[in-house]
Amino acid sequence: MNHNVKEAFQEPACEHNHTPKAKQGCARPKPGEAAGGCSFDGSQITLLPITDAAHIVHGPIACAGNSWGGRGSLSSGPLLYQYGLTTDLSEQDIIMGGEKKLKSAISEVIARFQPPAIFVYATCVTSLIGDDLDFVCKNESKKWNIPIIPVNSPGFVGSKNLGNRLAGYSLLQHVIGTGEPKKVTDYDVNVIGEYNIAGEYWDVKELFDQVGIRVLSKITGDGRYREITYAHRAKVNMVVCSRALISLAREMDEKYKIPYFEGSFYGIKETSFSLRQIAYLIGDRTLEAKVDELIYEEEEKVFSELLTHRQFLKGKKAVLYTGGVKSWSIISALKELGIEVVGVGTNKSTLEDISKIKERVGFDCVLIEKGGAKEILNVIRNKQADILIAGGRNMYLAIKEQIPFLDINQERHTAYATYKGIRRLANDLVHSIQHPIWKITKYKAPWVGDNDGY
Template structure:
């Protein structure tokens, strides 16, 4: 494996199989496969549970991703409301700014949220709606922050929308409030969306070591706590591709050190906790983390033993993106599973280098192609299962390949020590499901034909 820097970009080669990757792909007109920029902005901001989220556009834009993610809240659920201006044909022709004014006023008077995020859509961007002007006027009128999110779908990919949402938080939210108290062990989690409640398990682990989460950006987040994120001592970037820029900007402006980490797998979880403790500069916290990691890894090793026996030697194709493209590999390897194919279409150069460090050239790299290429890899590499996002589930079902959903639509938590145990149970359950034995049998009419012959 070789690595080189070209034009400020890391390029990794391992044989001739690893494709070059850039931090964010250039927009292709009309392409929204895997989610558009508007979708990415919503994914990032909607987990701020006490804020209102208003989509300025046709109602179909709201329905595009509403309640399609498994991000959970421990309290307010205002973000679960589907607010939209529901623009129709007449609004598009004559303008919908008045409707936006009225919608904002209704939301503030009816729900009294700490803030309202207003999302531009393709339609309102193309018709030239002055969303920033409306938001500024209503903020002054109502005394409530009304924040425009200028990320219409046509400008690019979902990852670009996530990055733009991070810029909105940095420019208009972070630094706007102050916490009642701070400690020397306060950490921000950036890009952690509390899918299926994963962050709650991580938070419990941190509390056992004396560390605490100051701001959740943005899973199970609150508007005020995002506002005081500038008072943290450490930033951990969980989803590195899209929100790394936010951590970089916070380091430049507020001097907060950051690192990229993951909570998938015992080794990655232990590393992330140790890195947090190290950056706080408290050696007592580091000792607590070491004790916690040793205890949890020992417990987990015993509980995983029966599942490892059943999973050892199994072959998997992993097709996901960002941090999961490499961190889930570590988790699977800890369970004895061999990754024979991995998707890199949503991975940065750094992500690809981490993939290479874990599997080298002993796997097929899938830069593009979706279901077609996944199926080709499954067949050529004789994979036992596919671990990917929900959009590839139907391909797996049709081809009778065991499938496990790993993306944000899932409802099972796989992060942390307990998450690895949950993943092992899910993998064993999927592989041993009786449906695979049934599908391998001939249909009754096929049996009759065979007997007649």
């Protein structure tokens, strides 16, 4: 485990390691680093969307309960991933060791569900008391003749993003390359770091199907265990969230010679770029022609359909508080709708993300480097923003400030990716901003005085 954590900090494809301070690697965790999501949470975000596998949390029940059911990853078939499975360690188990209880839990899960594979997650408690997760998983895997994969990403090692990366190591070491597909084509690609939030992957697949691109492995939104075993046979890797799984794509490039690029499906231009980049890396002229034709048709339709929305949204100001790929790709979508982004959260963004943000916003845009209601409120008030676009935890901040709000994070129930997604985004923005409740909130209370005007 320690070796994997060290490798994650020294990731060669991470821009932190191309600076004069390259020997230092990525920033080490600081006290309070896991407050916005720990490494254990990050590993679950990455692996739970493998829908037909069983996922056992080895630790106290709170580790499973605090994040269970909090993600919007959807499945087109198996629902085993939605079960909250845990060893539920007690104080006695912590004193005597939890390995025996883990073996019992594995046995019970196999008897009840017959899963194709089991992922076992280490937690702070089980790592501190010294339970040997790798040893137990290896022995139980031989005993039951099914893959049992240890995920050594306890919360105390760092942030949620580090957990994403450690989950990628688990896939590379124990899953990818262990199987073979029934057939391969020249148009096979892997989509890495896309978690099918609110069903976004299905809209992406619809575009791919129209031009003949086949997704060989979904890593991991709406994924199946077996399809990830043969991910090494793809022709191209598209990385949707670089901070999370750039290491997985880089190592697959080194080991299996699969080229990769970072792309996004948020916004018209970003979607078109990603489609063209896949076709370019595959290197097929016929596919490139099909992609160009599809892009022309889709862009013409969507620009026409969004004309009314853009007239209403033109000149509106938004504060965007999210992280990772969304911190810059959503900006492109908002600008296409005529919205001016006056503030962007960067506390979960990489240096490359921040560079892309600066390319897409004006000099007057405020980069909110540290989280917290106070900083966000200052930007909203100083810039006179019309709407806050952020994660669900900031919804109450917007309500207190009495401004419109749109949920953009993984808990949401609306898909905003691809050309279809930007139509939904435009509808939701217009609906939120022009909702009559905001007019009502400007009135004084009846006992304060008359309500002539606001």
